Amino acid sequence: MISEIISTLFTKYPLVGAFGAVALIMLVSYWFANVIGQKRMGSAIAIVVALILAFIAGKFTGGSKGISDITYFSGFALLGGSMFRDFAIISTAFGAKLENLKKAGLPGSVALLLGVVFSFIVGSLIAYAMGYHDPVDVATIGAGTVTFIVGPVTGTALGASSEIIALSIAAGVVKSVLTMIITPFIAKAIKLDNPTTAMVYGGLIGTTSGVAGGLAATDPKLVPYGAMTATFYTGLGSLLCPSIGYMFLKLFL
Amino acid sequence: MEIYGLGIVAFCMYVGSFIGYFIGKTLGISGNVGGVGFAMLILILLSNYVEKNGGWSERTKNGIYLLSALYIPIVVAMAGIQNVVAAFSGGSIAFVAGGVATIGSMFLVPVIGKLGSEKTEK
Structure with a gap:
C-alpha cells in the first residue's frame, strides 16, 4: 500500500518530482565539488551526472529521451524541455550591458558565419573520408555536425535516408555533450572569461544546449552573451546547409 | 510584484518568437529562426531603457532573478533528457x-x- 501511494505521488506530480530530483543531483554534485576542492565545478559535475543518468536510463528503457523515459521521472521532459529552457535563457539577458553587445557585434557576427561554415566543412570532409560519397549523405552528415537540428532539417530537405539522418543527429549530440563537458576545462586556455569571447564562443560552437550548459558550468554571468549568438546559429545553419552548402558539395562530388 | 517580472520575460519571449517564426516562414524553413536571440535583445533594450528612467521595482526584478536562478537546474534537467x-x-x-x-x-x-x-x- 505504501509503495502504491509513493508511485502515485511520482505519477501525479511529475514536474514537482523533477524539481526534487534535480535538487538532489545538484546537492550531491556541489557536495562532491566541495570535497575535491573545485567549488566552481559544481554545476559541470551536476550536468555530467545528469548525462550519465540519461545514458543509464537510455540503456535501461531503450528510449531516446533519457531519464524522462522512466515513468517516475517524466517531469524532466517538462523542466528540461525547450519551453522552460528558452524562458529561463531569455531571463538571463536581464542585466546584460548594451555597450558590451555593441563592442562584440563584429566578432560575434564573424564567429557565427565562420562557425557554421567550419563545422559543415569539417563534418563533410570526415563523412567523405569515412566512405560516404553521395552529396546528399555528405551534406546531411556535415549539417548534423553543425547542430542536431540542422542535420535532420537538411536531410529531410534533400531526401536522405533515415539511417543517415540518425547519424547526423548523433554527430550533433556528440558535439553538444562534448561542449558541456570540456568547456569549463579549456575555458582558460581559450580566454573564455569576458562577454566578447563568450559571444564568439556561442557563435562558433552554436549548439544552444551545449553552449548554455558549458557556459553555465564555466561562469553563469557569461551565459546570456553566448546563448544570444548560439540561438542564431541553428537558424543560419538551417538556411545555409540545404541550399548553398549542398550546391557547394555537388561541385566536388 | 514578482509576477510582473515573469510577465515581462513572457512578453519578450512571445514578441521574439513571433519575429523568429515570421522569418522562418518568410524564408520557407519551418521553425523559429533566432527567436530566443530576438527576445533577449528586446529584454536588454527594454531593461536598459527602463533603467535610465528609474528602473523596475525590487520585487519585479526578483521575478526575473527567480527565472535566472532556475537556469542551471533547468540545464541539468535538459542534460538528463538527451x-x-x-x-x-x-x-x-x-x-x-x-x-x-x-x-x-x-x-x-x-x-x-x-x-x-x-x-x-x-
Whole structure:
C-alpha cells in the first residue's frame, strides 16, 4: 500500500518530482565539488551526472529521451524541455550591458558565419573520408555536425535516408555533450572569461544546449552573451546547409 | 510584484518568437529562426531603457532573478533528457565529426575574439 501511494505521488506530480530530483543531483554534485576542492565545478559535475543518468536510463528503457523515459521521472521532459529552457535563457539577458553587445557585434557576427561554415566543412570532409560519397549523405552528415537540428532539417530537405539522418543527429549530440563537458576545462586556455569571447564562443560552437550548459558550468554571468549568438546559429545553419552548402558539395562530388 | 517580472520575460519571449517564426516562414524553413536571440535583445533594450528612467521595482526584478536562478537546474534537467545512448552508438563517424568540429571551433575562439577592439566588462 505504501509503495502504491509513493508511485502515485511520482505519477501525479511529475514536474514537482523533477524539481526534487534535480535538487538532489545538484546537492550531491556541489557536495562532491566541495570535497575535491573545485567549488566552481559544481554545476559541470551536476550536468555530467545528469548525462550519465540519461545514458543509464537510455540503456535501461531503450528510449531516446533519457531519464524522462522512466515513468517516475517524466517531469524532466517538462523542466528540461525547450519551453522552460528558452524562458529561463531569455531571463538571463536581464542585466546584460548594451555597450558590451555593441563592442562584440563584429566578432560575434564573424564567429557565427565562420562557425557554421567550419563545422559543415569539417563534418563533410570526415563523412567523405569515412566512405560516404553521395552529396546528399555528405551534406546531411556535415549539417548534423553543425547542430542536431540542422542535420535532420537538411536531410529531410534533400531526401536522405533515415539511417543517415540518425547519424547526423548523433554527430550533433556528440558535439553538444562534448561542449558541456570540456568547456569549463579549456575555458582558460581559450580566454573564455569576458562577454566578447563568450559571444564568439556561442557563435562558433552554436549548439544552444551545449553552449548554455558549458557556459553555465564555466561562469553563469557569461551565459546570456553566448546563448544570444548560439540561438542564431541553428537558424543560419538551417538556411545555409540545404541550399548553398549542398550546391557547394555537388561541385566536388 | 514578482509576477510582473515573469510577465515581462513572457512578453519578450512571445514578441521574439513571433519575429523568429515570421522569418522562418518568410524564408520557407519551418521553425523559429533566432527567436530566443530576438527576445533577449528586446529584454536588454527594454531593461536598459527602463533603467535610465528609474528602473523596475525590487520585487519585479526578483521575478526575473527567480527565472535566472532556475537556469542551471533547468540545464541539468535538459542534460538528463538527451539521447546519450545514440551519441555513443552512432558509430565512429558521429564521434569523429562531432569531436573534431567541436574542438576545432573552440580553438578558433581566441583568434576571432581578438577582433573585439577592447575588453568588455562583466
